[in-house]
Amino acid sequence: MSKEVLSQKERYQYLINARNFHYENFNKWMTYFYVAIGALFVGYYNIASQKNMDKEQIILLLLGYVASLFWYWASKGYYFWNINFITLVNNCEEKLGLTKDKRVYFVFANKKTQNNYISPTSGANISTSKIAILFAFIVTIAWNLLLFCKINFLYKLGFDLYCIFAGALGLTLILSIVIPEEFLISKIDHFPDLEIDQKK
Numbered sequence: 001m002s003k004e005v006l007s008q009k010e011r012y013q014y015l016i017n018a019r020n021f022h023y024e025n026f027n028k029w030m031t032y033f034y035v036a037i038g039a040l041f042v043g044y045y046n047i048a049s050q051k052n053m054d055k056e057q058i059i060l061l062l063l064g065y066v067a068s069l070f071w072y073w074a075s076k077g078y079y080f081w082n083i084n085f086i087t088l089v090n091n092c093e094e095k096l097g098l099t100k101d102k103r104v105y106f107v108f109a110n111k112k113t114q115n116n117y118i119s120p121t122s123g124a125n126i127s128t129s130k131i132a133i134l135f136a137f138i139v140t141i142a143w144n145l146l147l148f149c150k151i152n153f154l155y156k157l158g159f160d161l162y163c164i165f166a167g168a169l170g171l172t173l174i175l176s177i178v179i180p181e182e183f184l185i186s187k188i189d190h191f192p193d194l195e196i197d198q199k200k
Contacts, residue, residue, distance in 0.1 A: 012092045019085035026078045030132075033071040037139065040064040044146075054154055061150055065143040069172065072136035073180050079129045081186075083198070091196050137172075144168035 044060040047053045086105055093103040100106055116122035148164045151157070159167070 008092060008096050012089065012096060015085060015089045015092055019082070019089065022078075022081055022085060026074075026082075029074055030071075033067065033074065036067050037064060037071065040067060054150075057150060058147070058154075061143060061147040065140065065147050068136065068140035068143045069175065072133065072140045073176065073184060075129070075133040075136045076180075077184075077186070079133060082129060087196050087198050088194075091194070140172055141165075141168055144172055 040060055040063050044057060044064060047056055047060070090103065090105045093105060111125070114123035115125050117124045145164060145168045148159075148168050149161075152159050152164060
């Protein structure tokens with residue numbers, strides 16, 4: 001074997017290890033979010049009906065919203081990096097000279113087997129990463145709705161639920177555009193962009 005093939009094999013192993021490390025860390029990070037968001041909800045629920053606790057309720061709702069927003073962004077970030085690693089591994093398999101039917105990250109055993117959206121006991125081609133992102137987004141909107149409803153009630157602003165929902169959704173989307181891109185973006189400018197076609 002040539003040195004180039006050996007280095008490609010080593011690169012392949014590094015990519016697999018990096019992808020697995022990223023996956024394991026993601027699961028740890030998600031656990032932190034689940035625990036924090038659950039604890040904040042329990043705290044809020046315990047004081048929600050108590051009088052003279054309005055400031056505390058708003059603080060817990062705000063913390064719940066912020067924690068959920070970070071969870072949502074972390075889920076989106078994981079998906080970005082996961083797709084990157086899978087694309088790099090797939091590209092490396094191609095450079096190793098493996099035919100399409102021999103590549104691990106490029107083939108399915110059988111796309112039609114266990115791909116049944118109706119049967120409650122069968123599997124289906126559904127992205128669990130996208131479900132996690134969507135669930136985090138819904139939880140984030142729910143915290144924001146609770147926060148806006150509480151503020152609306154306390155200050156007698158008179159907004160109806162449609163306006164509150166629109167405000168909660170709008171604020172979350174605006175924050176999701178401004179904050180991650182400005183402050184949370186991974187520094188990847190110095191990485192070369194291989195511009196690998198991900199639709200192969």
